[in-house]
Amino acid sequence: MAVLASPARVPPEPQASQGYEHPPPQTPSNVAGSDAIARGPLPMTPPTAAHTSGPVVDDLYFRAASTLRRMAAALIDLLLLLPLSAAIGLLLCLTMGLPVPRLAELSPDLLLATLLDGGTTGAVLLIVAAGLSVAYFCGFHVLRGQTPGKRLLGIMVISSRGERPSIARSLLRTGAYLLSALPVSIGFLWVGFDRERRALHDWVAGTYVVRVP
DSSP, rough: OOOOOOOTTTOOSGGGGGGOOEOOOOOBBBBOSSOOOOOOSHHHHHOOOSSSSSSOOOOOOEBBOHHHHHHHHHHHHHHHHHHHHHHHHHHHHHHEEEEEEEEOOOOOOHHHHHHHOOOOOHHHHHHHHHHHHHHHHHHHHHTTSOHHHHHHHTEEEEEETSSSSOOOHHHHHHHHHHHHTTTTTTTGGGGGTTTTTOOOHHHHEEEEEEEOO
16 A cells, blocks of 8 residues: 655644644555555654554655755755856857857856857857756656755655656756746745745645655
8 A cells, every 4th residue: 555645734833944744645545454565765654553443544744844954955956056067068168169258257247147148158058057957956856856955954855645756747846946936036935935845846846845854
């Protein structure tokens, strides 16, 4: 029997900074002979035997990642992605013979101006950054459920069943980053106001960011 893990109903907790306990939907299911088997990346609480004759319901609890942990993990991922994207993009521009600034002239404001000027160099850098970001987030979320930043902060992404997100769900979540970024990153900031600590891209993709026990 598969155990469904969903943070759909979240009881309040006195210390908001520590996240919330997430009980699963109370879906009845019949158990024949053997104990229930949990399928998911995280440990589950042991099933409790029913005292009356009838369906047995297993409880699987996750704790939502706090806003600060999510922000710190995102910052670590950006610090890894931005220099790598810039280096690959500039190397590709040199290979293609496109005009690029000299190494001594490189700076964040110059790179930003290059991205926004609408030229070929800016287009190449944007394509490289977008492709690398999709590969980075989708790859790590599908394979491990967590990027290097999330792993350092002890959090991970799961689906409503308590499992690592599928390829399709990871692609949808990564694409929805654009929705969270516009306007003024309100979709990311929503994590601080949502009682399940879910950003807009989490709602779109049906995912949750939880603490790793």
